[in-house]
Amino acid sequence: MLTEVTATRYVTPLREGGSLPGIVEADDLGTYIMKFTGAGQGRKTLVAEIICGLLGRRLGLRVPDLVQMQLDPVIGLGEPDQEVQELLKASGGLNLGMDYLPGSLGFDPLAFEVGSREAGRVVWFDALINNVDRSWRNPNMLVWHGELWLIDHGATMIWHHNWPGAEKAAVKPFNASDHVLATFAPDVASAAAEFAPRVTEDLLAEITAEVPDEWLTDEPGFDSPDEVRRAYVRTLLARAEVISDHITIGDRSKDTPSQAPEWLAGKLPRRAVK
Template identity: 70%
Template sequence: MLREVVTTRYVTPLREGGSLPAIVEADDLGMYVVKFRGAGQGHKALIAELVSGELGRGLGLAVPELVTVQLDEAIAKGEPDQEIQELLLASVGRNLGMDYLPGSLGFDPVAFPVDSEQAGRIVWFDALIGNVDRSWRNPNLLRWHGRLYLIDHGATLIFQHNWPRDAGALEKSARKAVNLEDHVLARFAPDLRAADAQLAPMVTSEAVDAATALIPDEWLVGEPGFDSPDDVRRAFRDWFAARVRAPRSDWLPELAR
């Protein structure tokens, strides 16, 4: 299970995010960037953030710790901004938080060159999860204590918004590529061949199961076409298995420069 914390103070909204995430303080005295299930993207953005983040961590990439964050109605009602209060009231209960990295710097490809091996690992991972949200316009990378941290995976795994219903649809979905030509690390000649050789064998059913096991049941209950949360978890496993066995030429971009 993910570590669970309880919100003690709403600190400030992060208005550059479309879903209005926020920095909150919790009962462990830690600070977290929280995404709320009451936002427009709903709980599936939290699921994508969780599954992609934990898979990335399992592949050896740096991802800030993820926790579930309980939000009490009293804190929601105490927020004077009406827009924020409505969001918080719609999010009472369990949300998803990411450890706040104080003093971290947004990634600047001019100031912080990346070697081709690390670039390849990150680009390969983004191709795997269908992440188009790591462009030069919006890198979603932080530099902290000399390491490059991956953040903001809520727009990944879009197949869960329209689950494939048969084997043919599953294979078609798993072969789908995303356009990563604008990837912020494309300029660093990412070594995708080396990344694929190293990382693909690590995307096992066990690794996917470990990530999806962390999804709270309440975020999976009632998913159309599925009888139980575990059925949804198995669907994630099946999709990733099909993704890894698909020809790489279908979904892995050629970005080396």
């Protein structure tokens, strides 16, 4: 089970994030990036963070540790920013924390080299979870102690915003042309051979069991949190079997719109290519 901690001090907001995550200290003396249930994207963002973050870690990719984080909104009373105060008031109870990596740098493909094998592993993983948010516009990767770390998986698994279309989503192609690692000759075939057999029903069941019931209740079309969990398992399992045949890498776009859904696209910072 994910460790549960309690937030003891709100340090500062991270305004580059569309959901306004914040740096928070906890009663285990750890420092975390906290994502809030009261943010505009809602609890499904946190569900995606747990499932994809844990899946990435189980496959051997570097993703910061995750914790369940209890929040008493009273810790925000001294926060001068009205927007932050409102977010904390709307997020009392259980939220999600990700280990803060002090001194880490945002990944820059012009400054850091990535091997073909590692690039292929990340691209295949992003194809599996349909991650539209690891592009050259918005890499969502950090370099920490000389190694690549994957962050921000809240915009993945778009099908869970429309469960009736999830079966078709399982075979939806993944265009990696704009992926931030596309220029590093990703060895997707080797990644598929390594990863696909490891994405099993048992593994996915273990991972989805970590999602709190309260974030899965009242999902339209489902009678229980366990039914929702099984829907995630079915879709990811089916996608793992076929996605390696549906990954394309072509010419990178320049000024065309992001592939992110409308609710996310307007929040993504655009990065100039030198």
